[in-house]
Amino acid sequence: MSEALRPMARPRLYEQVVERLRQYAAEDGLGAGDRLPAERELAQRLGVSRASVKQAIVVLEVQGLVEVRHGGGTYLVRDTLDAAEPVERLVERRRRLPDVLEAREAMETKLAELAARRRTDADLAALDDALAHMAKDVEDGGPGVEGDRRFHAAVTAAAHSALLAEFMRSIAEQIGESRNESLRQPGRPKRSLAQHRRILDAVRAGDPKAAAAAMRRHLRTVAEVRLLTWTPEAEEGGTEGDDGADGGPEE
Structure with a gap:
């Protein structure tokens, strides 16, 4: 047809x-x-x-x-409700986000473990620099996106695994989407910064188990985003006066 x-x-x-x-x-x-x-x-x-x-x-x-x-x-939040991102693109991002988050947890947990085993003084300096950059941005009221990117890139570099680094590069765009989604959540930049510090502490201490656990906890926080509570495929109906499946308090 x-x-x-x-x-x-x-x-x-x-x-x-x-x-x-x-x-x-x-x-x-x-x-x-x-x-x-x-x-x-x-x-x-x-x-x-x-x-x-x-x-x-x-x-x-x-x-x-x-x-x-x-x-x-x-x-x-702005002087208009006009959006730069069409709803269709938002729907597509919603559909692929769970797979991206799953891949990030699988790979970055291992990267943190390896970083704790293999990090050099130069690697630790790069991690410190990334955290300082993020902290400055967050203190100034920003989301800390670039510092976050640098931190996770530094963890990847500190793992000294060429193949895992290549895998991470292959999904860099999707990782960027998940990063932006997470850091726009209220209060998230400061929480993310604190979690990064715990990851770095474990890497600096040479504790692979603690580093992996800290990274896993962090990435599960990254997965707590408003977008994933939205179900664009859900059947909708109802008319005036129908409360639907709300269950929440009235404003």
Whole structure:
């Protein structure tokens, strides 16, 4: 059958909600710091379930456009809800992220173990430099992305395993995505920096078991991201007044 006659994709309900929220923010002149209406109100006014509204809010949150404060509502981070990243790309990133995180835990835990066995003074200096760079950025209010990248690259170099280093280079782009996703979580840069210090302490002490354990704990924190709570494939339905599968407190 011709590819042109394949089934046509229909916009999911949450995608339509996202577009309506963007229009609302633009028409009402909302800017950074302004609050969106409560989820129940949005659901009632739009005639959709709260589940659909929640999906839309997660999309905006993951795109870095809103901040959700537990029990305090949803606030714009910028002066617009227009996004640089299309929802389709976000969906694709959501689908591949679990595989990337699984690969990172498998490889980087071993790299930390090897680094504790094989590190040189030069390797330790590189790790110290990476941590100092990240600490400065975090202290200045930044996410610490470049320092994080340097730290994990220094651990890889300290392992002195050419093949594992090649594997890491082959998924560098996907690792970068997972890094950015993790470090945009509230409070994550400082937590990540502290975990890096524990990894370095174990590597410096020449303790392979402790280094592997510290890296594993760190990467499991990296996996705690808002994007993975979003289920874009879920069936959506419901009409006005339908609370969906919420279960959370009303704003």
